[in-house]
Amino acid sequence: MTATTQKQNPDAAMRSDVAVGHPKRTFKRYFRETGWRHLVGIAMSIFAAFPLLYVFSASLNPGGTLVTANSLFSNFSFESYVDLFNRPQQPYAAWFGNTLLIGGISSLGTVFLGALAAYAFSRMRFIGRRVGLLTLLLVQMFPQLLAVVAIFLLLSGISEIFPAIGLNSQIGLIMVYLGGALGVNTYLMYGFFNTVPSSIDEAAKIDGAGHARIFFTIILRLVAPILAVVGLLSFVGTTSEFVIASIVLIDPDKQTLAVGLYQFVSQEFSRNWSIFAAGAVLAAIPVMTLFLFLQKYIVGGLTAGSVK
Amino acid sequence: MTTPPETDPGPIRQSARAKRATRIADAASGGWKLVAVKILGLGVVDAIAIYALFVLVRSESWLVAGLVVAVTLLVNWIYFSRGKLPAKYLAPGLIFLAIFQIFVLLYSGYIAFTNYGTGHNSTKADAVNSLLLSSQNRVADSPNYRLTVLEQLGEISFLVTEPDGSVSIGGNERPLEEVQNAQLEGGVAVGLDGYTSLGFQDILGKQTEIAAISVPLTDDPNDGMLRTPDGSSAFLYTSSLEYDEAAGTMRDTNSGTVYSDIGTGAFTSDAGQELLPGWKIEVGLDNFVRAFTEDSIRGPLISVTVWTFAFAFLSVFTTFALGLFLAIVFNDKRMKSRKYYRIIMILPYAFPGFLSALVWAGMMNQEFGFINVVLLGGAEVPWLTNEWLAKGSILFVNLWLGFPYMFLVTTGALQAIPEELTEAATVDGAKPWAIFRFVKLPLLLVSVAPLLISSFAFNFNNFNLIYMLTNGGPRDVSAGVNVGATDILISMVYKVAFVGANRDYGLASAFAIIIFILVAGIAIISFRRTKSLEELN
Numbered sequence: 001m002t003a004t005t006q007k008q009n010p011d012a013a014m015r016s017d018v019a020v021g022h023p024k025r026t027f028k029r030y031f032r033e034t035g036w037r038h039l040v041g042i043a044m045s046i047f048a049a050f051p052l053l054y055v056f057s058a059s060l061n062p063g064g065t066l067v068t069a070n071s072l073f074s075n076f077s078f079e080s081y082v083d084l085f086n087r088p089q090q091p092y093a094a095w096f097g098n099t100l101l102i103g104g105i106s107s108l109g110t111v112f113l114g115a116l117a118a119y120a121f122s123r124m125r126f127i128g129r130r131v132g133l134l135t136l137l138l139v140q141m142f143p144q145l146l147a148v149v150a151i152f153l154l155l156s157g158i159s160e161i162f163p164a165i166g167l168n169s170q171i172g173l174i175m176v177y178l179g180g181a182l183g184v185n186t187y188l189m190y191g192f193f194n195t196v197p198s199s200i201d202e203a204a205k206i207d208g209a210g211h212a213r214i215f216f217t218i219i220l221r222l223v224a225p226i227l228a229v230v231g232l233l234s235f236v237g238t239t240s241e242f243v244i245a246s247i248v249l250i251d252p253d254k255q256t257l258a259v260g261l262y263q264f265v266s267q268e269f270s271r272n273w274s275i276f277a278a279g280a281v282l283a284a285i286p287v288m289t290l291f292l293f294l295q296k297y298i299v300g301g302l303t304a305g306s307v308k
Numbered sequence: 309m310t311t312p313p314e315t316d317p318g319p320i321r322q323s324a325r326a327k328r329a330t331r332i333a334d335a336a337s338g339g340w341k342l343v344a345v346k347i348l349g350l351g352v353v354d355a356i357a358i359y360a361l362f363v364l365v366r367s368e369s370w371l372v373a374g375l376v377v378a379v380t381l382l383v384n385w386i387y388f389s390r391g392k393l394p395a396k397y398l399a400p401g402l403i404f405l406a407i408f409q410i411f412v413l414l415y416s417g418y419i420a421f422t423n424y425g426t427g428h429n430s431t432k433a434d435a436v437n438s439l440l441l442s443s444q445n446r447v448a449d450s451p452n453y454r455l456t457v458l459e460q461l462g463e464i465s466f467l468v469t470e471p472d473g474s475v476s477i478g479g480n481e482r483p484l485e486e487v488q489n490a491q492l493e494g495g496v497a498v499g500l501d502g503y504t505s506l507g508f509q510d511i512l513g514k515q516t517e518i519a520a521i522s523v524p525l526t527d528d529p530n531d532g533m534l535r536t537p538d539g540s541s542a543f544l545y546t547s548s549l550e551y552d553e554a555a556g557t558m559r560d561t562n563s564g565t566v567y568s569d570i571g572t573g574a575f576t577s578d579a580g581q582e583l584l585p586g587w588k589i590e591v592g593l594d595n596f597v598r599a600f601t602e603d604s605i606r607g608p609l610i611s612v613t614v615w616t617f618a619f620a621f622l623s624v625f626t627t628f629a630l631g632l633f634l635a636i637v638f639n640d641k642r643m644k645s646r647k648y649y650r651i652i653m654i655l656p657y658a659f660p661g662f663l664s665a666l667v668w669a670g671m672m673n674q675e676f677g678f679i680n681v682v683l684l685g686g687a688e689v690p691w692l693t694n695e696w697l698a699k700g701s702i703l704f705v706n707l708w709l710g711f712p713y714m715f716l717v718t719t720g721a722l723q724a725i726p727e728e729l730t731e732a733a734t735v736d737g738a739k740p741w742a743i744f745r746f747v748k749l750p751l752l753l754v755s756v757a758p759l760l761i762s763s764f765a766f767n768f769n770n771f772n773l774i775y776m777l778t779n780g781g782p783r784d785v786s787a788g789v790n791v792g793a794t795d796i797l798i799s800m801v802y803k804v805a806f807v808g809a810n811r812d813y814g815l816a817s818a819f820a821i822i823i824f825i826l827v828a829g830i831a832i833i834s835f836r837r838t839k840s841l842e843e844l845n
Contacts, residue, residue: 034643041649044634047708048653054678055667066676113401120397129394139409141831145769145798146820147412149419149805149813154412161363161372179408182401211393212342240662242772243798247806258662262776265666273670280663291658292651 055277064274080278092279094253095260098170099239100286102256106174107235110181111227117182118189119215123201133190139183144176145243151176152247168250176248177238185230192226193219229297236287257283350387354380379403413824420817423573423591426810427584432569435587437481439558439575440529440547441522447532450544454496457511457518457539458503464514466523467505468534468542469497478523484534511539549583558583595818604788608800609819613826615699616796620767623706624760630707631714632752636744639722657712665776668705672777692778695793702794706773710763721755722748761834768827769798789815797823 027035058069062079084092120126121133144151152167155176159166166172196219204214220227242258249255255263261283265276357380364373383403386395422428430438454469458477465479467490475497478484490497499505511518522533522545532546550559558567558575567575567583574586599605634653638646656664671678672691680687691701725748733743774780780795780803789812790803797819805816 034640037637037640037643040634040637041646045649045652048656048712051664051667051671051708052655052659054671055663058670066670066673067681069670070676070678070681113404116397117401120394124394124397126394132398138831139405141765141827142409142413142824143769144409144412145771146801146823146827147409147416148802149817149820150412150415151408152806153419153424153813154415161367161369162360175404176408179404179412182405183409186401210342215397236660240660240772242662242775243802258660258772261666262662265669266779276666280667284659284663287660288655288658292654295654 055280058274058277059281061274064277065271066273069273069277080274081282084275084278084282087275089252090260090264091253092260092282095255095257096283098249098254099257099283102170102174102177102245103235103238106177106181106238107231109174109178110185110234111231113178113181114185114189114230115220115223115227116215117186118193119219121186121190122193123198123219133187136183136186140187144180148243148247151244155248167248168254170249170254173245173248176244177241181234185234189223189226189230192223196222225297228294232290232294232297235290239287346387350384353383416817416820416824419813420595420821421590421592422588422814423586423594424588424813424817425815426812428573428586428588429813430585430587432587435574435585436551436558437529438585439549439583440551441533443547443549444522444533444535444545445548446535447544447546453534453542453544455534455536455540455542456496456498457506457536458500459506459510460503464506464518464521465503466521466534466536466542467497467500467503468523469495478534480521480523483524483527506539508539515539591814595814596821598815599818599822602788604786605815608784608787608789608791609822611793612791612795612797612800613822615794616768619699619702619706619796620764620770622703623710623767623770624764626703626707627710627714627763628718628756628760630711631716632718634711634715635718635722639719653715654712656708657716661709662772662776664709665705665773668701668708669777672701693782695782698778698782698794702774702777705777706767706770709773710767713763717756717759718752721752724755725751764834765827765830768796768830769823770796771798771802774799775802797826 054069054072057072057074058064059080060073060077061068061075062077062083064075064080068074121129155167155172157166158172159168163169164171165175200218200222201214204218209218239256240258241256242262245256246259246262249259252260257279261276261279264272264279357376360376361373364370364376383399386392386399451471453471456467458465458467463479465477465482467487468476468478468484470476473495474486475488475490475492476484476486477500487500489501491499506514518536518539522535523542524533525531525544530547530550532544534542535545536542548560548562550561551557552559556569559565560567565577565579565581567577567581570576571589572582572586573589573591575583599609638649669692672680674680674688674690674693677691679691680689690697692698729747729751730743733747738746774794774796778792778794780792780799782794783790783792789800790808791800795803801816801819801823804819805811805813
């Protein structure tokens with residue numbers, strides 16, 4: 001770092017001496033060095049933030065349609081947020097609760113199943129370990145999405161025998177999501193588990209700790225950051241999952257936000273835009289809060305190889 | 309145990325000892341809590357399995373019942389025996405993986421070889437039954453059967469007093485059986501021990517359910533069925549179709565047409581007319597043959613495949629280019645308030661993807677959207693309804709969605725490149741562009757290549773964006789399947805299988821298998837490619 005600044009320093013120092021008396025040249029230089037970067041920054045910020053401001057403004061415009069949403073921030077009222085919860089045809093509160101419930105349980109399950117498997121792959125040597133790891137890498141390439149027809153038929157077969165875990169059941173959907181738990185996350189966790197020195201396990205073993213105690217009380221605490229990343233990514237992934245949720249969940253009361261809001265928009269696209277906007281803002285709040293607070297961890301997890 | 313002789317093979321003795329030590333350690337450390345949790349967990353699993361077994365045996369699904377028994381025994385064996393540590397840790401995840409990822413992929417492979425879909429989703433016996441049911445007509449001079457509706461354990465039965473005074477009971481798919489001990493009232497049976505007679509109110513409440521019931525008069529379905537319009541009297545209905553079990557043919561008694569099973573999964577007349585519903589059969593490679601030879605399917609399939617690759621590639625390329633550009637722009641220590649720009653630019657990434665697509669779909673609406681009305685002053689640009697503009701809009705929205713990720717990732721990778729390299733290149737007289745092009749970019753590509761590949765794989769199946777933004781449209785009206793200009797392979801699978809009245813699971817699965825093969829090809833290439841890139845280092 002110092003090298004670069006040194007490199008530019010002689011040049012810069014000379015010019016700044018000259019520049020003292022000439023404010024115009026200072027601005028020119030400022031612009032060439034960092035000013036244009038701010039212009040890019042401002043342009044990109046507008047590009048990035050505008051749709052979000054647009055949807056927020058639309059949500060504050062009660063009774064608004066797609067047309068009235070175009071006059072930004074012409075109205076400030078939270079009426080649409082109240083209306084949102086008083087529509088028996090579109091049970092938003094139920095969707096919201098279902099999304100949190102399904103997302104929460106599946107991400108907890110995913111973290112747990114993934115951690116168990118990663119521990120086995122990282123700390124134990126057994127026949128089939130290498131093959132197992134390679135298989136997981138391979139399975140990762142084929143998302144469950146591809147088998148959506150088979151998942152639908154399997155669940156409809158199950159619901160003829162056990163309606164409680166078949167079609168139109170949230171437990172069934174969670175089980176399907178857990179099926180993807182190992183494929184996506186174990187490899188990520190496996191890498192992190194390997195960074196925890198195994199001398200820690202050995203020390204605990206000498207002190208008389210069994211494998212279960214080592215796993216639950218020592219290892220799990222040391223790998224907490226990756227557990228948070230995997231948990232969060234899988235939560236975000238499940239909450240916006242549409243394909244499988246839309247074919248499994250049939251009753252409006254059981255649906256998730258992704259399915260419910262999509263149907264809401266496709267049924268009355270431009271008429272109730274304000275209510276949809278309010279729903280979108282509320283739905284985005286939990287995920288965005290988590291994201292912005294855990295930004296650092298997520299960036300770490302992303303570079304380790306997962307995509308939202 | 310005396311001192312073992314020196315000749316004893318060392319490793320075996322050690323591992324036996326080590327095993328014993330581990331066992332003792334486990335026993336000493338786990339304590340009763342772990343044991344209790346284990347027993348409780350297994351108890352719950354076993355209880356569910358036994359319940360499942362009970363239901364499965366009752367419905368005579370022997371194969372599934374056998375599988376449940378095998379898996380339950382395996383799980384118990386793993387957790388109750390000593391050792392087998394890896395299995396103990398892997399079993400829970402593997403069971404879910406095996407059912408909901410591996411089995412379903414194989415099962416799609418099987419479905420691709422069947423004609424499963426609307427009109428072909430059941431067995432032949434079910435198809436015969438429902439054909440006979442759906443073509444029922446009331447026999448003109450049918451006698452009036454006096455009827456009492458009974459219920460037992462949620463199942464509805466008809467208690468029928470026949471015109472000759474004898475009393476019988478029957479239900480859906482349960483032919484009438486004579487009973488002796490019915491309670492009679494004025495010559496009409498009104499109740500039976502063990503059953504609840506439904507009153508007028510109850511019948512009103514279950515009107516549709518009761519109206520749908522048809523009780524076979526005898527074992528032979530051609531003899532006709534009893535149905536009731538009002539819950540108090542039943543009439544004889546016979547089907548205008550007649551099933552000849554020996555010949556396996558259906559005969560329309562009105563027109564005399566004979567429909568026979570010619571192996572296409574439906575009764576077909578000589579003139580080629582099909583009676584639907586048919587049943588599910590294995591059709592071999594038919595679905596694949598249709599996909600590759602029928603012009604109305606092959607055309608869309610090829611254009612969708614090309615667009616899927618183009619979309620995935622261009623998405624990765626544009627987001628990476630913009631992300632890299634921004635990373636370079638903001639990777640300058642002299643610049644102030646970079647942190648705030650960064651937070652704002654991450655927002656699109658944090659906003660749930662499906663919502664972004666819906667919001668953009670609103671903004672790009674042709675008549676009312678913000679872009680046309682405000683930014684373009686009332687122009688009616690068909691952003692989402694013109695074939696090429698829609699493709700452009702999709703790439704643009706995906707750029708908005710994806711550039712923050714690439715920005716974050718490339719910033720990290722750029723900062724990880726040691727400064728000494730830049731320094732050395734400068735000393736050698738390289739210009740900034742040359743430094744970037746020949747030093748930084750290759751190094752950067754090595755570290756982000758796996759991420760670019762996984763981003764490609766993600767976009768290859770980026771269903772949400774396509775489906776929420778354009779719904780795959782504008783629709784290609786000349787195509788034989790429900791598909792549009794911006795559909796990618798996975799959204800085509802979804803639409804063929806689940807959207808519209810005509811669902812074709814077989815064809816959809818065949819498409820899924822084609823995607824599977826394409827993805828496998830990409831996977832093989834990308835594994836090789838990343839290896840060769842790593843060797844650069």
